[in-house]
Amino acid sequence: MKRDIKRIPAPADTLEWIVAALWLLLWIFMIASALMFPGKIPIHYDALGEPDRYANFLESMIVPALASLVNVLLIYLARFLGREGTYSSQVTRDTIKILTIGVNVLILFMAFALVWTSL
DSSP states (O other): OOOOOOOOOOOHHHHHHHHHHHHHHHHHHHHHHHHTOOSOEEEEEOTTSOEEEEEOHHHHTHHHHHHHHHHHHHHHHHHHSSOTTOHHHHHHHHHHHHHHHHHHHHHHHHHHHHHHHHO
């Protein structure tokens, strides 16, 4: 007995636009904070909450830059991985899209926290 598997429609394009808008907002926020940059910002804290590692602005932008690169890579994989028309390729693309959204939420949260604590 063979049944067709119905695909649940997901607003993937809408989610991609939301993620892209959040990335743009993140970069605008970071560039705006660079104008008020004091010279060094704490990037690591000890158990008592005292900063024990400082970084200049360029060092603190490495993580968001790498996160942007990972985001582009995941979106590329989601769009072009697998052959068209096969169920497994669609599952692979959907899985990568879900991972992309999850990774983006985590990275955006960490990047906003980094910039927010530097103000």
